[in-house]
Amino acid sequence: MKGRFGMKIKWDTDPKQDRFDPRDGPKTMKAVVTAGNGGYDKLQYRVVSLPTLEPGEVLLQVLAAGVNNTEINTRIGWYSSSVTTGTEEAATAEEEQATAKADGGWNETTPFPFIQGTDCCGRIVAVASDGDKSTIGSRVLVRACMRQFGFESMDNIWMGSDFDGAFAQFVKVPAGEVFAVDCDWSDAELGTIPCAYGTAENMVHRGKVSQGEHVLVPGASGGVGSAVVQLVKRRGATVTAIAAKAKMEQVLSIGADRVIDRDEDIFASLGENSVDVVIDNVAGPAFGGLLKVLKRGGRYASSGAIGSPLVTFDMRTFYLKDLTLTGCTAWDESVFPNLISYIERGELRPLVAKILPLERIADAQLEFIEKKHVGNFVLIPPPLDG
Numbered sequence: 191m192k193g194r195f196g197m198k199i200k201w202d203t204d205p206k207q208d209r210f211d212p213r214d215g216p217k218t219m220k221a222v223v224t225a226g227n228g229g230y231d232k233l234q235y236r237v238v239s240l241p242t243l244e245p246g247e248v249l250l251q252v253l254a255a256g257v258n259n260t261e262i263n264t265r266i267g268w269y270s271s272s273v274t275t276g277t278e279e280a281a282t283a284e285e286e287q288a289t290a291k292a293d294g295g296w297n298e299t300t301p302f303p304f305i306q307g308t309d310c311c312g313r314i315v316a317v318a319s320d321g322d323k324s325t326i327g328s329r330v331l332v333r334a335c336m337r338q339f340g341f342e343s344m345d346n347i348w349m350g351s352d353f354d355g356a357f358a359q360f361v362k363v364p365a366g367e368v369f370a371v372d373c374d375w376s377d378a379e380l381g382t383i384p385c386a387y388g389t390a391e392n393m394v395h396r397g398k399v400s401q402g403e404h405v406l407v408p409g410a411s412g413g414v415g416s417a418v419v420q421l422v423k424r425r426g427a428t429v430t431a432i433a434a435k436a437k438m439e440q441v442l443s444i445g446a447d448r449v450i451d452r453d454e455d456i457f458a459s460l461g462e463n464s465v466d467v468v469i470d471n472v473a474g475p476a477f478g479g480l481l482k483v484l485k486r487g488g489r490y491a492s493s494g495a496i497g498s499p500l501v502t503f504d505m506r507t508f509y510l511k512d513l514t515l516t517g518c519t520a521w522d523e524s525v526f527p528n529l530i531s532y533i534e535r536g537e538l539r540p541l542v543a544k545i546l547p548l549e550r551i552a553d554a555q556l557e558f559i560e561k562k563h564v565g566n567f568v569l570i571p572p573p574l575d576g
């Protein structure tokens with residue numbers, strides 16, 4: 191089969207000699223198995239065995255699974271210190287030369303072959319023998335970032351990066367990590383939420399954004415950035431967003447008070463000491479200017495570096511202005527439950543840029559890294575009888 195971009199997508203029904211081998215059991219499902227570091231040919235659409243529940247787990251039928259940079263980053267091994275460029279450049283280069291990287295995962299070595307997919311909107315279809323059967327049938331979101339040793343420890347693991355995720359018809363997860371959500375949003379709309387909005391709310395929370403403050407948001411057209419804009423506005427702060435010229439109108443419509451073209455000189459546009467908080471997942475060459483526009487005592491929070499992970503950092507700007515720089519990956523305890531309540535109270539809106547069937551994952555990722563869109567891409571697994 192060939193997708194829109196002419197990528198060959200593997201439709202592979204042959205049994206494999208790996209833990210997904212369908213001969214291991216009578217129950218099967220369709221899934222995208224990522225075979226290892228490399229290009230799109232590593233995404234294998236296969237018939238695999240259904241997950242078996244351990245105590246404390248629930249089985250979800252995946253209704254919708256969002257697309258995130260982390261799945262591309264993990265496949266190409268972008269988290270390796272040997273990679274010094276942004277995601278798009280690295281992903282394109284990796285198509286030409288796939289190299290296995292032992293340190294290419296965000297955390298431990300990536301457990302290839304495995305099923306990626308960080309975002310899951312699903313329905314509980316089974317619980318382990320010790321589980322609560324009354325939850326069967328609930329539509330839920332999965333808290334993708336899991337603090338396996340409790341919230342006192344910063345250790346965390348992610349669905350779809352450290353263990354099998356949602357690019358499948360079914361996924362199993364710890365019962366304590368699923369949150370029922372009562373709203374009229376579609377499955378695809380809910381599928382945009384966990385990774386982007388959870389990460390965004392964690393930064394807004396850690397950055398201590400409060401009413402009346404001025405917050406600068408680079409990458410505001412992206413999944414995380416557009417969520418940050420909404421989450422900052424719901425706290426009563428003012429947003430100056432940074433976006434590509436073609437997306438500026440759309441970013442204004444999300445709620446930003448002002449949008450600056452990303453090609454403009456941010457320092458010249460805003461001036462020194464004009465911003466209370468910067469929430470930045472772009473980094474790259476603009477980084478130095480982002481610190482200069484912060485007021486004395488200002489805060490900078492980041493969960494990503496899509497522009498480039500290596501930046502020029504003037505220590506004098508940092509210490510002479512009493513800045514606080516906060517790295518954010520492990521979600522704090524209040525973050526995900528709060529997010530669910532904002533959705534249920536109608537305080538957020540989803541931004542679905544495109545919906546594609548799961549088997550077109552390579553097309554989705556190719557178009558996603560072109561960055562012509564605003565918001566999030568979502569994949570829908572095939573119907574159970576399909």
Ligand SMILES: NC(=O)c1ccc[n+]([C@@H]2O[C@H](COP(=O)([O-])OP(=O)(O)OC[C@H]3O[C@@H](n4cnc5c(N)ncnc54)[C@H](OP(=O)(O)O)[C@@H]3O)[C@@H](O)[C@H]2O)c1
Pocket residue numbers: 258259260263276277278385386389408409410411412413414415432433434437452471472474493494495496497498518519561563565
């Ligand atoms: N640590 C974590 O737990 C965590 C969780 C989620 C995401 N992340 C990371 O956060 C970053 C943003 O995620 P996202 O989901 O918001 O990504 P996204 O949807 O792809 O959006 C990123 C935005 O950044 C802007 N941008 C500016 N310079 C860019 C460049 N050189 N290359 C690509 N985009 C550029 C683009 O907007 P314009 O075209 O309008 O400039 C783009 O819309 C990624 O690196 C991701 O891996 C980390």
